[in-house]
Amino acid sequence: MLLKIACAQPEITAGRPDLNTEKILQIIKEAAHNGADILFLPECAVPGYLIGDLWEQTSFIEDCEAYGQDIINATADYDICVVFGNIALDRSKVNEDGRVRKYNAAFAAYRGKALGNGRLPYNFVIKHSLPNYREFDDSRYFYSLAQLAAELNTTPEALTAPVMLNIKGQSVKLGMMLCEDGWTENYHFNVPQTLARGGADILCNISCSPFTLNKNAKRHRLFGAQAKTAGLPLVYCNNTGIQNNGKNIFTYDGCSCVYNANGILAAEAAAYDETILYFNFDTETKNINAETMPPASADETSAIYKAVRYGTEKFLQQLGIGKMVVGLSGGIDSAVTAALYVDILGPQNVLLVNMPGRYNSGLTKDMAQKTAQALKANYMVVPITDSVENTYNQLTQTPVVNYNGGGQFNLSVSPYVMENIQARDRGARILAGVAAAFGGAFSCNSNKTEITIGYATFYGDICGAVAPIGDLWKHDVYALGRYLNSKVFTHPVIPEEIFTMRPSAELSPEQTVGNGGDPLVYPYHDRLFALFIESWRKTSPADILRWYSEGTLAGHLNCPQQLIDETFKDAAGFIADLERWWKLFCGLAVAKRIQAPPVISISRRAYGYDHREAQLNPYFSREYYKLKNELLNK
């Protein structure tokens, strides 16, 4: 039998079952009209997935359940089987937190009825593997198939079976699973192969899986291998749109696809495209026939830009922000951010503000203006010199009365304090005020390198509505700048000097473009910091020192040995640098991240609730002190 299969990747709005259901009903109509026999929709298509503790609100989840019933009912009107994800409740049981029993469930609805797999006491299928890493909190909200099996004194295997669909006078067995169920590497129960052994004709994984750089390549390997091992085609259905956990804004690229029984990608929907992928499935031969070929995969910078632009655009739309204000220093971070907003909102809706103080060079002021001109944006120059001086005078000249010992005294303000006063004058006084007056919000231009070590001022530059480049290392920001010039604007909106001058905060006489820039050697520190946060086993100072001692550090950093040799004259210098940044990374920078804006998240580990942090004091292990001692006494 030949079945036409539709795989939709709607833009899901988290927390809006009303909007999502309306959209789903429209898609059912369209897919049925196009002759599809089976329609796949993503995991949690009704409620959305990243809704935080809204899962605890009984009223909300009951609403989602009712909308799900509407979808099931709607299948009575068409000859199409609809597979979709929703929350499922069992009011007779509780979760381990005492709240009503909730499952992350997949429904297969046909002719107005939800089918069920005949093994579970429900007419839906339950997610077995609940991810509890990165941004995922599945066990916080959902009861797993593993838990249910234990509760029922049975095994997950005994509860797992394909869903039998009788369509066109024949039966098809749908091997349904949810997202993590397909990522079988570290679970002792293998959902897809159990479904295959159970006689499935086709495997299908419905997901709500955010974009992560290079994740799709890994999925193609893993899911392709599952399809091949099972000897069955595997459909992957994922939504588009954005969802957030408060601190991290994730983009969902869709990229719904089908792997044939040999594990080869047979058809794939375009990234971030709210579309429906159609293909034919021959139930006898298990062949997949798709008219379109999978699109070529994008290079890394273009993938990053696509995600950052999509995430930022959708987030601003969600917040109802149509105008953005960007502090434009004349450096690379603000230039890239400014160009991004102009690309999203159009130049007329972007106001760029240069805020020179005592230490800003003619060069950067000139660069700021040139960037604004090239971007055709709105531009203003608001100097901070007078205001900063007034603050200095007010703080130092206002007497402090001592009601304890009596008398009074005056505060003194150090040059370091003056640096932060400048930064806060720009962020909290000018940008926040200008944004409100302009009728929009202002941007946080911090990059991941700065955020790692808190090289930013509280309520100064680490503030704003969103940090679009907050998950990009400094070298990624430069690459994005090149990309904006060459591919997005196709002319140099970011002047060449911005790429070639040394980056500097320009907050003190020592910190100027000409006179000494940022205290970081970006090609080295970008990579070092990436080990701290992005490596799976969380590289520690002890690891770094061990590799440095062994002479293998360059390999771990993926940089030339020469870079390390030229940056540090000896082990003492290397260690001092490592400790300086480690202490900031684990110390004050954590406090700053706690109060930082949400970050558009694209890497394998972004700051926020993706990477959870307590405010602790920096720690060095015994091995670290041993290695340090050995190195310094060599």
Add this chain to the structure above:
Amino acid sequence: MLLKIACAQPEITAGRPDLNTEKILQIIKEAAHNGADILFLPECAVPGYLIGDLWEQTSFIEDCEAYGQDIINATADYDICVVFGNIALDRSKVNEDGRVRKYNAAFAAYRGKALGNGRLPYNFVIKHSLPNYREFDDSRYFYSLAQLAAELNTTPEALTAPVMLNIKGQSVKLGMMLCEDGWTENYHFNVPQTLARGGADILCNISCSPFTLNKNAKRHRLFGAQAKTAGLPLVYCNNTGIQNNGKNIFTYDGCSCVYNANGILAAEAAAYDETILYFNFDTETKNINAETMPPASADETSAIYKAVRYGTEKFLQQLGIGKMVVGLSGGIDSAVTAALYVDILGPQNVLLVNMPGRYNSGLTKDMAQKTAQALKANYMVVPITDSVENTYNQLTQTPVVNYNGGGQFNLSVSPYVMENIQARDRGARILAGVAAAFGGAFSCNSNKTEITIGYATFYGDICGAVAPIGDLWKHDVYALGRYLNSKVFTHPVIPEEIFTMRPSAELSPEQTVGNGGDPLVYPYHDRLFALFIESWRKTSPADILRWYSEGTLAGHLNCPQQLIDETFKDAAGFIADLERWWKLFCGLAVAKRIQAPPVISISRRAYGYDHREAQLNPYFSREYYKLKNELLNK
């Protein structure tokens, strides 16, 4: 046989196995010296518990394992059995995230060896019940006994047994469990009763359990009942100190205790006291003999003050903050906060700053000064009038160049924008600058009522190092003010007028003390907002409206019906009010909380990672619209 039992409640430093181990070794020495046969120490006593994703750092957890071995080794030197919590690793297996297998484990060490229960393939006991609600993320880090049982194709029951200790020539069976294992309400496997059936002589629950208002009373009920059912004494061992998850600072009150075999509290250590509780246990009769009686439980306000004071003090110590700056408006929140810091740091280390603008009344300025005088603190008055005017002028008079269409224009600044400019001038310009110049940090004085609806300005008043009253409703703040006057300072440091005048933000002509205060009826809204955030099933607008329709709302709010009747003239007014605050609660207030400082957390649900939130658009369910329609068309 009579055994002397010691139950220690050390102040654990999260993320510092070196310091914790040093302390534990000292306690072992002391308890052995005092003749104890068994010493109990808390869950995760070596690593601490709330350390965020530091659990993922292999180097750190291996260090904790090595320190744990030091503790085990140390028992060779004494005739004492030490029960303590630590992370345990199995390098031959992985967690479901692919990282090394980690258990939240209890060790019983005696004569240099860890004993084990003879059922598990390890020489330690594994936590069965992993909490994944509120601040708990156990499944993110630990593999549970339930998961291990499934992996080994067996049951948790088969792996659960007491640990046999041969001491003084006889054997004692220790029924060891970890924290949540004792909170059996919603788990289908009951750890304490399984241990009892397995022949335990005594049950012991080692915990790392933060203070929550009224939680100890519930624990006494539950754990007492477990002891009684088992017919065995139950030891509860909990640490002191503070731990945080970035957004929430929790206090650990210890309150280690023992319930006798009848379920009666027989002895209890004082709250927040880093002490060792001793008692005797007769292994034949199961009798518990303690010399001291459990202390009387504190009234609610005194319990709140104790927790808030302890949490704030320890947090400042941890951050190395010895001086605090508080913006003192003349209202209740800042007065209470100021008094708190004076109580903690002494008046010489507190600088109170009154920052009058155009709309501040003589009354509040006077109140601020009187409070500072009564507290004997340092005090300064830094007016914001000129600076705010300068900002207004700079924003409105600086031309904006339009590089798109050409020409230029000027921004206009509305009165609403001016309100926020004032707030930011106070917080980000003055307080942040004064704090740095004074050599300390500044405080966030926001209360829970304001935080619920975002009645605060970004980078204005919802900023600072910590929010000590951020988990207190407005009525709690008033009660704390009374308590500070009568019990802490024993004279009115907070002037009477502050209690009696109507609270106001004083940011506009409409918002003044004389002319109209905050847009909230605190006795009503405090209770309404508490239902939104603190009720277990997360009360929704549909619930509220249903109760309002049914006439049961006053009961749910625990307030007189008259309050509702007087506050709203009709259903339309009631609904408009509900929607106004619900939209803010789910909307802009979330954005503000994402960037808010950490909160000293004492309630059953505090803002932060205790209550996780995505930035979503406010949602009203179908039931809500139906009820609203019915009410408005009555």
